[in-house]
Amino acid sequence: MKGVNSLVLTFFLLALASTLASDPSSLQDFCVALNGTKHSVFVNGKFCKDPKLVTADDFFFSGLNKAGNTSNAVGSKVTPVNVDQIPGLNTLGISLVRIDYAPYGGLNPPHTHPRATEVLVVTKGKLYVGFVTSNPDNRLFTKVLKKGDVFVFPVGLIHFQFNVGETAAVAFAGLSSQNPGxxxxxxxxxxxxxxxxxxxxxxxxxxxxxxxxxxxxxx
Structure with a gap:
């Protein structure tokens, strides 16, 4: 019986440690971000707009239907929708981007998101995508994606997308942070x-x- 009690206690302590190591659950429906402290309340570690002053516009963004300008050195344009564009995303842990790629050769160059996993869906064109694992293996995982295909880039890993089609390409990506970096x-x-x-x-x-x-x- 003493051994059983010790085992139960061990599992309890492990569960407690896991709980303390994770982000706390949100303590309110939303926390619309403010740049200043006027008309704000301090909730759950953040300055938030007074809920009585929150409007639908705090959760709204318009413009992802517009193609980005890919006339640049890499031939791509990322249009972000994070907490800077939608204050209502604050504390919700998600964001979105639209990525436009110039015809063959448009590149979203190798990069990382230090705070987010990314899931990408192609809505137009054909993309060669991939990511590289961490040391010491540095394994490369790649795939050619067509319209409707989805690919995941794990948090923090170097990844890229390259247009291998003859026409312009478009993809949308969701990220597991309000500000993935x-x-x-x-x-x-x-x-x-x-x-x-x-x-x-x-x-x-x-x-x-x-x-x-x-x-x-x-x-």
Whole structure:
């Protein structure tokens, strides 16, 4: 009996530890974000608009029917719908993006979302997509997606999408954070502010220092 009690206690402590390690459940229906503290109340660790002043517009965004301008160096445009566009997303843990890709070659370059898993659905065109697992394996998982296909990019992993069709492509993605963040790998490495010492990058990427110098000028 003593062994059984010890086992029950162990499971209880593990469950308690798991509960304490996770985000707390929301304690209100919503918490519409405010930039300032005027007309706000402090609820569940956030400044929120007074619920009596909340309107339907706090949960609304219009414009995802409009194609993004892909006339840029990578040939893609991401239109985000996160807490900055919809204040009512605050504390709800979700957001959305539309991604437009130029005809063959439009690229959403390798990047990560430090705070979110992404699930992507193609609504037009054909995309070559993939992600790379963490060290030490760095396994590459790829797929060619067509209209109606869905692919998942796990939180924090480097991933990309590349238009392999002859026409423009469109995809929509849901993310498991109100503000998932994005780190575009090439921009962060070669375009950091201030620049990373070229000797560091030359050794890390096994490149001639002149190549690193050139790449840094491109960002």
């Amino acid at each position: 994005v780190i575009t790998i090439a921009n962060a490495v070669f375009g950091s502010n201030s620049p990373i010492n070229p000797d560091v990058l030359a050794k890390a990427f096994k490149l001639d220092k002149k190549v690193v110098d050139y790449l840094q000028t491109q960002f």
